Amino acid sequence: MTWTEVAAGVYARRHEELDLTTGLVVGDGACLVIDTRGDRVQGAELKAAVREITPHPWQVVLTHPHFDHYYGTAEFLPCDVWAHEGFRINPGEQATWAEKYRAEGKEDIARAIETTTIAGPTKFFTERAELDVGGRTVVLHHFGPAHSFDDVVVHVPDVDVVFAGDLVEVPEFIEESFGDGDAGSWPQALEALLALEPEVVVPGHGYPVGANFVAAQREILSSGRFTAGWTSPR
Template identity: 65%
Template sequence: MIEVADGVYAIRHEELDLTTGLVVGDEQCLVIDTPGDHVQGAALADKIMTVTDKPWQVVYTHNHFDHWYGTGPFMPCEVWANENFRFDPEERMTWVQRYLDDGKPGLATAMEESELVTPTRTFTAEAEIDLGGRKVVLRHFGPAHSFCDTVIEVPDTRSVFAGDLVEHPHYIEDSFGDGDVTRWPAALEALLALDPVVVVPGHGDPVDAEFVAGQREVLIAGWPSAR
């Protein structure tokens, strides 16, 4: 667990090099994404309880399995996502088979057994969550990596959780997702306009604004029409 700012944490996971997050306020905390199955989700919940015993809410950065299938152990709680969030049942079947083919039956079984928790609260373009003494802002900048990308801003620390809009190192070149890659650079431009000091990606270690700007250029180079 990496404390990127006061009460703001990036939590690293071995599987898929995933990065989840935690923001702690005076009264509540916000969990940003959960891993890809209930076993990993329970481990994350246990880790968070070593940091805080405050009640939590959960927010999904997008609808790809590795960012929300592990929410079951956190229930009951409010679960936030962009209004375009949708469950794709084929994704679960695809990844169960992939884990079996890769000789990882434990991960396949855990995924099959996981209770999938869809959002209880949705928003269109922007929403605020009051954690008590700390405000967190959820923002949707349009389709990019997915059609429901959510950026989580913690204004008092100038830290931002980007989900898979940003990945470190440049996995982004191989993970165009199912959104609209031509609008991805614009989403990163909007993220940069928040003037973040630290950006927590969906995979990999935390980065700075300069890294995000470089990733935007990678996308533009691959899709010149996105400039």
């Protein structure tokens, strides 16, 4: 678990659990944390890691409402927490994920999930929002349902970096990616992401890639390899 500076003042951090990738944008006297990991212990670890890079106050943005990306949020409060307006917390999922980890023999993670205080967003947007991160403009986009109904793409235009959340996974999609959202409109969301002309795309899981990798995943989705016409009931 180390930070990679993918552009000036923009960092990605890969985590052993689920190969989750979180992000950090540092401006002049402020920073933005992108996703908060999957339980209170993981959130506290990420918080300490952010402090290795910067002492500045933060805002948080959540790329989508799946537990591994936001259960650590309470560790960062008080602060503004941004998400798409459709973001919803499902209280029943907490016990479900704890049981899953316990069944896998990961008792420490199961207990951490059970004892986590779930905190949700405090700030919402519909299609686009601009944040001032210490003089740097960071743009939040929602390009429609795809991996989830509430995917957020985080664009740092001054260095051409995009944090894609689970719209992009590296090296390849995992089966669990298709249990929520709308796979049929996912290629259009990736097309909109590519229209931002990013030099670096940070995925929700895995290592940073370029636009060509995203284009290849768009083609896989368009081919129908992954139930491309399937839509989950909300």
